[in-house]
Amino acid sequence: MTDRLAGEQPAESRDQSAADERFMREAIAEAQAAACEGEVPIGAVVVCEGKVIARAHNRRELDEDPSAHAEFAAMVAAARALGRWRLTGCTVYVTLEPCCMCAGLMVNGRIDRCVYGAADPKGGALGTLYDLADDARLNHRFTVTAGVLEHECAELLRAFFSSLRTGASEAPAEEGGVRAASTHSSKQGLAACQAANAVPAAAVRSCRPASRRVRRVLLAVDSFKGSASSAQVETWLAEGMRRGDSALDVVALPVGDGGEGTAEALCDALGAHPRSARAHDLMGQEIEASYLAFEKEAEAPGYASAGAFIEVASVAGLTQSSGSPAAALAASTYGVGELVLDAVSRGATTVYLGLGGSATSDGGSGMLAALGARLTDADGRPIRPGLEGLADVAHIELEPANEALRSVRLVALCDVTNPLVGPRGAVRVFGPQKGLPTDAVGDLDRHMIRFGALLDASCRATLNPPFRSLPGVPGAGAAGGLGAAVLALGGSVVSGVDEVLDLVGFDRALAKADVVVTGEGMLDEQSASGKTPLGVARRARAAGVPVIAVVGGREDRLDDIYRGGIDVVLPIIRRPMSLSEALQPDETRENVVCAGETVARLLRL
Numbered sequence: 001m002t003d004r005l006a007g008e009q010p011a012e013s014r015d016q017s018a019a020d021e022r023f024m025r026e027a028i029a030e031a032q033a034a035a036c037e038g039e040v041p042i043g044a045v046v047v048c049e050g051k052v053i054a055r056a057h058n059r060r061e062l063d064e065d066p067s068a069h070a071e072f073a074a075m076v077a078a079a080r081a082l083g084r085w086r087l088t089g090c091t092v093y094v095t096l097e098p099c100c101m102c103a104g105l106m107v108n109g110r111i112d113r114c115v116y117g118a119a120d121p122k123g124g125a126l127g128t129l130y131d132l133a134d135d136a137r138l139n140h141r142f143t144v145t146a147g148v149l150e151h152e153c154a155e156l157l158r159a160f161f162s163s164l165r166t167g168a169s170e171a172p173a174e175e176g177g178v179r180a181a182s183t184h185s186s187k188q189g190l191a192a193c194q195a196a197n198a199v200p201a202a203a204v205r206s207c208r209p210a211s212r213r214v215r216r217v218l219l220a221v222d223s224f225k226g227s228a229s230s231a232q233v234e235t236w237l238a239e240g241m242r243r244g245d246s247a248l249d250v251v252a253l254p255v256g257d258g259g260e261g262t263a264e265a266l267c268d269a270l271g272a273h274p275r276s277a278r279a280h281d282l283m284g285q286e287i288e289a290s291y292l293a294f295e296k297e298a299e300a301p302g303y304a305s306a307g308a309f310i311e312v313a314s315v316a317g318l319t320q321s322s323g324s325p326a327a328a329l330a331a332s333t334y335g336v337g338e339l340v341l342d343a344v345s346r347g348a349t350t351v352y353l354g355l356g357g358s359a360t361s362d363g364g365s366g367m368l369a370a371l372g373a374r375l376t377d378a379d380g381r382p383i384r385p386g387l388e389g390l391a392d393v394a395h396i397e398l399e400p401a402n403e404a405l406r407s408v409r410l411v412a413l414c415d416v417t418n419p420l421v422g423p424r425g426a427v428r429v430f431g432p433q434k435g436l437p438t439d440a441v442g443d444l445d446r447h448m449i450r451f452g453a454l455l456d457a458s459c460r461a462t463l464n465p466p467f468r469s470l471p472g473v474p475g476a477g478a479a480g481g482l483g484a485a486v487l488a489l490g491g492s493v494v495s496g497v498d499e500v501l502d503l504v505g506f507d508r509a510l511a512k513a514d515v516v517v518t519g520e521g522m523l524d525e526q527s528a529s530g531k532t533p534l535g536v537a538r539r540a541r542a543a544g545v546p547v548i549a550v551v552g553g554r555e556d557r558l559d560d561i562y563r564g565g566i567d568v569v570l571p572i573i574r575r576p577m578s579l580s581e582a583l584q585p586d587e588t589r590e591n592v593v594c595a596g597e598t599v600a601r602l603l604r605l
Contacts, residue, residue, distance in 0.1 A: 020093070020115050023047050024149045027093045027117070029542035030057040030070060031156050033563050037062060041156045044070040044094040046078035046087070051494070053090075054078035055538075070094060071102045075109055081417075081474055083467030087111045095153040097124035097146070103132040106142060113143040117153025216249040217241065217603070218513035218545075220506060222532035223261030224521035224552050227588045230254040230265045236589050237517060237550060240596020245604055253509055255518075257532045258413030258496025259356025263292055263311050269504035270294040272309065277342040279335035282316040282359055283327065284385060289315050291339050293348065307350040308343035312336055312479055313357035316366075321359035321435065328435030331360040332385035333482055337370025344408055353486065354496065355414040355479035359434050361387045361427055361444075363420065363451050364485020371489075372400030387427070387436070387480075390447040396458040401489055410491030413499050415531055418477035420470070420484045421449045426477035434480070452476075452484060459488040497535030507539065516540045517599060519550035523561060523569060537565030548602075550595050552582070568602075570595060 023045055030043025034057035046054040056073035060066065071094040079085050087109040092098075095117045098106065103125035106114055114126060114133065125132050126144045133144045219234040228236075234252040241250050254269060256262030266272055272294035279289040292309040313319070315335030321327050336353065343351050360366070365375055366385055374397040375383050383389035418424050427445040432438045452471035459465055467473045467487070475493035476484040483493045501507070510516065518536040537547045548568045549561075558569060572591040573582060581587055 019050075020145060020148045023052065023091075023093045024095070024115065024117060024153075025542040026052055026055065026538070027070075027095050028149065028152060028156065029538060029565065030055050031095045031153070032541060033565070034058045034070070035156065035160050036563060041160050042070045042094065042096045044074040044092060046074050047091045047093065048078070048082070048087075048089050051498070053081045067101065069099065069102050071098055071114075072105055075102075075105055075111070079109070083469060083473040085109065085468075089466075091115060093148075095156065096120050097126055097128055099123045100125040100130060100132065103130070107132055107138050107140050110140050111142050113145065115145040115148050117148055117150050118157065119146065119150075215247070216251065216512055216514050217599075218509050218516045219250060219252045220255045220501075220516060220518050220532075220536045221550065222256055222518075222520040223264075224588065225260055227521060227552065227583050228585070228592070230256060230261050232589075233519070233550075233592055236592035237596035237599070240593035240598075241600040243593070244597035244600025248600060248603070251509060251513070253504055253506060255504060255506070255532055255536065256354075256496070256500050257356070257415045257535065258354040258500065259415065260311075260313065262354045262356070262413070262496070262500060263309055263314075265500065266294070266309050266503060267292055275308075275342070275346070277339055279315050279338040279342075280332075281320055281335055282331040282333075283320075284332065284334070287315070287335075289335065289339060291343060293343065293346065306347050307352065308348040309352045309354065310336065310339045310343065311354045311357075312482065313354075313359075315339065316360045317357045318359045318434070319357075323435040325435055325437050328359070328361065328431070329388040330384075330386040331434070331480075332362055332366035333358075333360050333364055333479075333485075334366035334370045334385065336482070337367035340367070340410070341371065341404065344405065349407065350409040350411065352499070353410070353412045353482070355412055355482060356496070358479040358482065360482065361431050361434060361436060361448075361480035363387075363390060363426070363448055363455070363481030364479075364483075364488075365389060365393070365451070367482060368396075368398070368401055368485050368488075371404050373398050374400065387444060387447065390451040393451055393454060396454045398458045398462050398488060402462055405489060410486055410489055411499065412475070412478065412483050412486040412491060412493045413496035414475055414478035414483060414493060415496050416478050417474035419472045419474065420452045420476040420481050421445055422471075424477070425471075426479075426481040429477070430480060448481060452481075455484060455488050463490050465490075495535065497532045500532075501535060501539065506536070507543075510539060510543055510545060513540075513545055515603060516545050516547045517550060518547060518566070521552040523549060523551040523553070523558065524555040533566060534561065534564045541565035548599055550592070550599065570598065 026045045027043045031041040035041035039058045039061055042058040044056055045052045054074045054077035056070050058070045059068040071092055090111050091113040092111055093115045097116045097120040119128050121128055133142050219237055221230055221233045223230045224233055231254045238250040241248055254265035256265040272292040274290045275293050276288055276290050281287050294307050316333050340351055369375055375393055376395050377383055377392040378394040383392045418429055427448050428441050431441050456470040518533045520533055533549050540547045546567045549566045550570050554569055554571055572595040574591050574594045
């Protein structure tokens with residue numbers, strides 16, 4: 001592995017090398033996904049502040065797009081995730097040395113660093129044929145680290161083209177080894193390869209050898225909503241698996257994605273304990289609410305030793321709302337802010353907000369008000385609670401709220417990437433589900449647009465935000481716009497499943513696993529957008545560990561699910577029954593136990 005920067009030769013620390021290998025494995029997982037689609041296996045991820053913010057793989061053939069290179073697509077996705085075209089502070093990890101087009105985009109995007117695996121002697125533009133990262137004639141230069149997991153990256157390409165030649169006699173003769181990586185596979189060869197099922201073979205998946213008997217199974221299952229918690233499902237699966245094979249070592253790790261059941265998963269994994277506090281519910285009634293407090297050793301930069309987890313749904317959830325238009329317009333996140341203040345007053349330095357299941361559409365204005373922010377109308381009076389109050393807002397002052405959260409890290413966990421406003425915004429997409437009248441969402445979205453502009457301006461007056469426009473940041477529309485309020489206070493909106501997996505130490509448990517079993521109540525194409533099973537599968541694929549998903553139900557077509565890293569989907573229903581019957585606790589338990597036994601017997605084949 002080599003590292004260089006124009007005019008310098010920096011020494012790379014052991015920690016940096018370990019991080020580079022970890023993120024390159026994420027890129028390799030994307031390359032494997034490309035191979036499974038019949039594409040040349042090249043993958044990329046973009047990392048900012050120690051987190052993967054975008055990922056992509058080569059899709060030139062499928063999209064018939066000459067620009068659909070892995071790193072090109074990943075950088076475009078990263079710009080959208082950050083809400084800015086400048087990728088300052090970002091590192092691009094890619095399995096093959098970038099070409100002139102992609103290296104040029106790195107220059108224009110102002111990235112800090114590129115890390116690649118295998119060199120490309122036929123098109124490499126970061127040191128092999130050209131060196132665009134260190135060209136004094138260009139207006140930006142960046143660090144390049146070459147050869148990270150070079151053998152694994154090169155072997156993916158060799159195996160792919162070997163399979164292509166085996167499955168398609170018309171594959172171009174010159175496509176062999178790494179030298180073939182920059183050439184286009186023919187449409188005929190691609191079709192023949194896919195038809196022969198050559199691509200998904202073991203040559204392009206780093207799975208355990210089939211002859212090795214499975215000993216350790218890692219359970220990382222989300223809750224079956226309305227039926228059983230994550231811990232319950234895993235307990236029943238383990239019971240069934242031991243019934244099917246008593247020699248299995250089954251390790252249960254309750255997980256979640258920021259929605260229902262996440263608090264219980266964190267409670268089990270972190271040894272957290274509940275705390276009670278008085279707070280107002282979404283309609284302004286005072287209630288006794290609870291949240292989790294925990295202390296843990298820091299495992300990654302930014303993790304604090306004292307933390308709290310607050311489920312937004314505990315004070316502003318759909319189960320507390322009547323669902324009427326009047327309730328949807330008045331529903332407020334004020335109680336969320338009260339719980340945040342209580343946690344901070346008791347020593348929490350990191351506060352996580354689980355945004356799933358909210359019934360509010362107030363843009364987080366209630367939470368901001370509870371934290372001390374001043375939201376007033378043209379006459380200087382406080383605005384009304386809820387979305388209806390946003391029609392009157394004329395001024396927002398965030399300084400008091402920022403002072404209340406001084407030295408506190410606020411993190412919102414969600415599984416959506418919707419912006420605050422517009423066709424995919426909080427009001428138009430989620431409002432009708434919460435009771436807002438469908439024929440009024442256009443007018444209501446205009447209230448949110450006005451609020452978003454004022455919130456953005458107030459944020460810029462107090463902070464130097466990394467985004468170009470707050471309302472357009474992916475995730476700003478989560479929980480009826482609560483994501484935007486978190487961002488305006490200098491907090492972050494992150495993938496719930498990735499954050500939870502980090503908190504519970506998933507990667508450490510994965511390193512010892514032969515197979516991962518994940519799942520949730522209903523697996524469908526929406527699950528690919530950020531739900532627990534796909535978050536688990538991405539990490540398992542990067543580590544070369546096969547994944548089985550045990551689910552309550554599934555859609556007919558799960559193409560994106562399988563491409564995302566899940567190998568087998570196993571529904572739990574053991575005999576014909578109605579949905580209401582299947583949701584009964586005793587039936588759920590027996591179904592899951594039997595599914596666990598089936599998994600164990602499959603693993604013995």
